[in-house]
Each structure stands twice: as C-alpha cells, then as structure tokens.
Amino acid sequence: MSAAAAHVAGPALRGRTTLTARALHRLAVGIVASASGADPREIALRWDDADGGLHATVTLPLRMGTAAGQTLQEQGASVRTSLVTGMAERAGRRVDGVDLRFTGVRREDARRVR
Amino acid sequence: MNEGDRVGDRRLLRRELRTSRATPAVVVAVVLLGAALGTAAAAIWTTDPSGASLVQDGAVAVRTAWEEPSWRAAAAAVAGIAGIALIVLAIAPGRRRRHGRGGARVELVVDDGLLADAAAQAVARHCALAASQVSATVTARRVRVRIRPISGVPVDRAGAADAARGALERMGFGIRPVVTVDAKGVVA
Numbered sequence: 001m002s003a004a005a006a007h008v009a010g011p012a013l014r015g016r017t018t019l020t021a022r023a024l025h026r027l028a029v030g031i032v033a034s035a036s037g038a039d040p041r042e043i044a045l046r047w048d049d050a051d052g053g054l055h056a057t058v059t060l061p062l063r064m065g066t067a068a069g070q071t072l073q074e075q076g077a078s079v080r081t082s083l084v085t086g087m088a089e090r091a092g093r094r095v096d097g098v099d100l101r102f103t104g105v106r107r108e109d110a111r112r113v114r
Numbered sequence: 115m116n117e118g119d120r121v122g123d124r125r126l127l128r129r130e131l132r133t134s135r136a137t138p139a140v141v142v143a144v145v146l147l148g149a150a151l152g153t154a155a156a157a158i159w160t161t162d163p164s165g166a167s168l169v170q171d172g173a174v175a176v177r178t179a180w181e182e183p184s185w186r187a188a189a190a191a192v193a194g195i196a197g198i199a200l201i202v203l204a205i206a207p208g209r210r211r212r213h214g215r216g217g218a219r220v221e222l223v224v225d226d227g228l229l230a231d232a233a234a235q236a237v238a239r240h241c242a243l244a245a246s247q248v249s250a251t252v253t254a255r256r257v258r259v260r261i262r263p264i265s266g267v268p269v270d271r272a273g274a275a276d277a278a279r280g281a282l283e284r285m286g287f288g289i290r291p292v293v294t295v296d297a298k299g300v301v302a
Contacts, residue, residue, distance in 0.1 A: 021302035054266035093266035
C-alpha cells in the first residue's frame with residue numbers, strides 16, 4: 001500500500017497519481033487502527049479541509065490493557081503523531097490537525113470469542 | 115517584403131485585435147442625416163400655410179413639454195447617456211479578446227481563451243493537479259491563474275508561475291502570470 005502523490009511531475013514520464021477521498025479515508029482508518037489497536041469497524045473518521053491543509057476528526061473506542069501505564073493524553077498523542085507521520089509517508093499529505101474523541105471503552109480481557 | 119507590406123500587416127493585425135467602430139459611426143451618421151432632412155422638411159413646410167399650423171402645433175407641444183421639469187430631466191438624461199456612450203466608443207481601445215504578435219513572415223492572432231487554456235494546462239501538469247482544479251483568465255497584459263489545491267499538498271506557486279510563463283512564451287506571448295491559490299482546498 002504505497003500511494004505516493006507526485007508533487008513534482010517528473011520530466012521523463014507524464015501522468016499523475018490521484019488519491020480519492022475514499023482511499024484517504026481507508027488509509028487513515030487503517031493507520032489509526034494499527035496505532036490504537038481498536039477495531040477498524042469502530043473507528044469513525046472524517047477528513048476536512050482547513051485552509052488548504054488536511055484536518056481529521058476521529059472517533060474511536062478506548063482500548064484498555066494494551067498501553068499500560070500511559071495516560072489518555074499520551075495515548076491520544078501517539079495516535080495523533082502516527083496518523084500525521086503515516087499520512088506524510090504513505091500519501092504525501094500534510095495533516096494540520098487531528099481531533100480525537102474516545103467513545104466508550106473496550107476492555108482487552110472482556111473480548112468475546114466470535 | 116517591402117515596407118508597405120509590413121505596414122499593411124500591422125494594420126491587419128490591428129484590425130483583428132480591435133473592434134470595428136463602423137456600426138456606431140453609421141448610426142450617428144444616419145441620425146444626423148435624419149435630423150438634417152427633418153429640419154429641411156420642416157423649413158419647407160412652414161412656407162405652405164396649411165403646413166405652417168401643423169409645424170406650429172408641433173413647436174408648441176415641444177415647448178410645453180420643455181416647461182415640465184420631468185420631461186426636461188428625461189431629455190437631459192437621454193442626451194447625456196448617448197453622449198457618454200459615444201465618447202467611450204471614441205476613446206476606448208475596443209480590445210477584442212485576442213492577442214496578436216508580429217513575426218518575420220506571418221502575423222499571429224490567438225484567442226485569449228486558448229492562451230488561458232495553455233497556461234492552465236501547463237500549471238496543472240507542473241503541480242500534478244487535475245485540469246478542473248486550475249483555471250486561468252487572460253487579460254490584456256497578464257494571465258490570472260487560480261489554483262484550487264489538494265488539501266495537505268503544498269502548491270509550488272513560483273513554479274506554477276514559471277510553468278504558465280514558459281507555456282505562453284513558447285507561443286511567443288510574454289504575458290505576466292499572476293498565480294493565486296485558493297484558501298480552501300479539496301480533500302481529494
């Protein structure tokens with residue numbers, strides 16, 4: 001999954017790489033899921049434009065038990081930085097802001113066998 | 115190619131780049147001719163006794179109308195608008211939306227829309243944007259390029275200006291580009 005946006009068109013080959021809004025959404029959900037350990041189906045994410053930059057609004061469940069000893073602020077900060085660096089590395093997009101909202105708690109030991 | 119041809123070519127180029135003033139000139143000439151003929155007809159009629167009363171009635175009607183301030187204002191407004199329009203037509207350059215340039219052998223006349231498309235296409239290619247995200251308008255001396263950026267992807271404004279300038283210079287038109295980037299971008 002390496003979708004690099006071509007900032008500067010190469011002199012040899014013409015053409016451009018387009019990332020659709022849907023692709024951006026799925027990519028960001030994947031990044032947040034792997035960073036927070038939450039189920040991708042429980043993550044709601046919306047991209048907005050903020051003065052030419054990208055702004056993400058993420059709603060995700062809090063996962064207890066995975067990050068022991070971390071405060072909620074630290075967990076949020078790690079999700080935020082991983083989303084920003086992930087989007088910069090994979091999609092070449094600068095993310096200007098990430099709003100995180102934790103809704104509910106998923107206990108690690110209370111997971112049911114499906 | 116002698117000097118006369120060259121002057122003729124320049125006149126031809128000018129004809130292609132400026133609007134013709136023949137229509138307003140013809141209109142003014144016809145109106146003036148009509149007024150002159152009307153005056154002559156009225157003068158001839160006044161010698162005839164039966165016509166004299168008719169002309170006199172007409173003169174009285176005009177005089178009573180002139181006494182009315184609203185009529186007078188309306189007449190002044192119409193005259194003023196016509197006068198201003200004629201002065202503007204006489205002084206304004208009457209540019210057509212085209213650019214032209216002389217050359218060693220041929221003169222070239224290009225529509226502004228085509229120049230704008232060329233500049234927009236060059237900018238879109240340089241910035242790796244969709245053509246729909248770049249729009250350009252060409253005025254007399256500059257081309258305004260407007261870019262709707264992709265959110266989170268910085269736009270190389272100087273490079274875009276260079277691309278537009280290069281595209282136009284390749285066609286031989288040194289038009290200065292002015293690049294503006296919209297504050298609001300599109301997510302994808």
